[in-house]
Amino acid sequence: METRLWHPFANMAEVKDKPFLVDRAEGVWIYDTDGTRYLDGTAGLWYCNAGHGRAEIVDATAAQMRRLDSYFTFGDFSNEPAERLATRLSELAPMEQARIFFTTGGGESVDTAAKLARLYWARRGEPQRVHIVSRRHSYHGTNGFGTSLAGIEVNRDGFGPLLSDATRVAHDDAEDLRAAIERIGAENIAAFFAEPVIGAGGARPPEPGYLEAAAKICAEHGILFVADSVICGFGRVGGWFGVERWGLRPDLITFAKGVTSGYLPLGGVAAAGHVADVFWEAPGSLVAHGPTYSGHPTVAAAALANLDILEREDLPGRAVELERPLLEALLPLREHPAVADVRGGVGLIAAVELDGELLAEHKGIAARMQLAIRERGLIVRVLGGSTLVVSPPLIITEDEIGVLGKTMAEGIDAVLAG
Numbered sequence: 475m476e477t478r479l480w481h482p483f484a485n486m487a488e489v490k491d492k493p494f495l496v497d498r499a500e501g502v503w504i505y506d507t508d509g510t511r512y513l514d515g516t517a518g519l520w521y522c523n524a525g526h527g528r529a530e531i532v533d534a535t536a537a538q539m540r541r542l543d544s545y546f547t548f549g550d551f552s553n554e555p556a557e558r559l560a561t562r563l564s565e566l567a568p569m570e571q572a573r574i575f576f577t578t579g580g581g582e583s584v585d586t587a588a589k590l591a592r593l594y595w596a597r598r599g600e601p602q603r604v605h606i607v608s609r610r611h612s613y614h615g616t617n618g619f620g621t622s623l624a625g626i627e628v629n630r631d632g633f634g635p636l637l638s639d640a641t642r643v644a645h646d647d648a649e650d651l652r653a654a655i656e657r658i659g660a661e662n663i664a665a666f667f668a669e670p671v672i673g674a675g676g677a678r679p680p681e682p683g684y685l686e687a688a689a690k691i692c693a694e695h696g697i698l699f700v701a702d703s704v705i706c707g708f709g710r711v712g713g714w715f716g717v718e719r720w721g722l723r724p725d726l727i728t729f730a731k732g733v734t735s736g737y738l739p740l741g742g743v744a745a746a747g748h749v750a751d752v753f754w755e756a757p758g759s760l761v762a763h764g765p766t767y768s769g770h771p772t773v774a775a776a777a778l779a780n781l782d783i784l785e786r787e788d789l790p791g792r793a794v795e796l797e798r799p800l801l802e803a804l805l806p807l808r809e810h811p812a813v814a815d816v817r818g819g820v821g822l823i824a825a826v827e828l829d830g831e832l833l834a835e836h837k838g839i840a841a842r843m844q845l846a847i848r849e850r851g852l853i854v855r856v857l858g859g860s861t862l863v864v865s866p867p868l869i870i871t872e873d874e875i876g877v878l879g880k881t882m883a884e885g886i887d888a889v890l891a892g
């Protein structure tokens with residue numbers, strides 16, 4: 475039967491006849507409708523940090539739904555789970571007096587941060603500060619601003635004119651950021667967006683010193699530093715907001731995914747007090763922005779239960795402990811003739827980039843490898859048609875990491891053997 479479900483980021487002509495139906499999940503495992511199990515090597519889309527099937531998240535969600543299923547938080551409306559979650563996140567955020575704006579996902583959070591950054595300057599009497607700088611290879615979601623900021627070209631192609639006040643710089647060279655600021659003029663720039671570890675653009679940890687240098691350059695020029703921690707937050711690279719290990723104190727942080735481990739859709743922006751105060755301390759200063767489900771009580775209840783688990787089991791600490799074993803499980807592939815690079819070592823994100831000549835000679839080979847690996851019981855993702863990426867749940871064991879490395883190698887070899 476042909477599917478009627480329009481899959482995101484899909485070539486429907488190819489997948490419409492054979493959707494891969496996922497039926498249930500438990501821990502680090504997912505099961506298809508035939509009952510075959512697969513190691514969830516990607517934690518869904520980088521989100522399932524606490525692992526699947528956590529009854530306490532389900533119970534907290536059900537209890538909240540019975541009490542107050544949903545209610546909005548526009549104007550003066552509020553609810554206790556949203557208040558509790560905002561307080562907790564504000565205490566965890568590496569910034570002074572953080573205030574938390576909730577959205578329903580990462581892309582909405584990026585657009586919220588971009589709009590808040592521009593509005594911040596407008597309210598401070600510098601309305602010309604609208605330009606936004608981002609990095610090549612970066613992914614900032616698929617909403618309006620995020621599409622314009624994307625450093626992955628294919629995500630911008632074909633949609634017509636996007637934001638003209640957006641510039642991309644090298645992802646690994648802070649001097650390129652400095653040069654762009656000189657060219658554009660700091661007085662015209664609202665913000666610089668950066669993923670601590672670039673995720674969808676190829677799983678690229680930062681060059682040593684890069685993030686610190688970029689943050690310093692922004693501070694020198696009064697440009698807001700926005701950390702897009704949608705992937706990196708909630709333990710994925712250690713810490714709560716994914717910036718702590720570099721000692722960064724961003725002006726704004728976007729988050730989503732791991733905040734609920736994906737059990738329900740939630741995102742948000744943490745704003746440092748010095749940014750938020752421009753709005754919070756100005757009576758009559760309406761911010762005309764916000765999605766319907768901002769502060770949704772049931773979603774907040776799921777997040778609170780998830781944070782309990784991450785904290786109790788110290789999953790952010792575990793991600794740091796396991797980052798070396800994960801990288802080491804893939805490092806033997808560096809010697810493989812089909813492989814150009816193996817990246818990782820900062821949190822539970824790692825990638826195997828295939829050899830350029832191989833990719834040029836064999837179109838679609840990365841996708842075939844992904845399938846061969848899946849047939850052997852492991853879910854990995856292909857990024858940019860060239861890179862196989864893994865980002866397992868933070869509860870994965872060292873033995874399972876070993877299986878992951880072995881299965882990847884076997885799948886790659888099986889495709890090469892034809």
Ligand code: PMP
Nearest residue numbers: 579580581613614615702704705
């Ligand atoms: N920013 C980053 C860094 C992301 O990785 C993603 C999603 N992969 C987004 C934003 C967009 O999030 P969403 O898909 O929830 O809109």
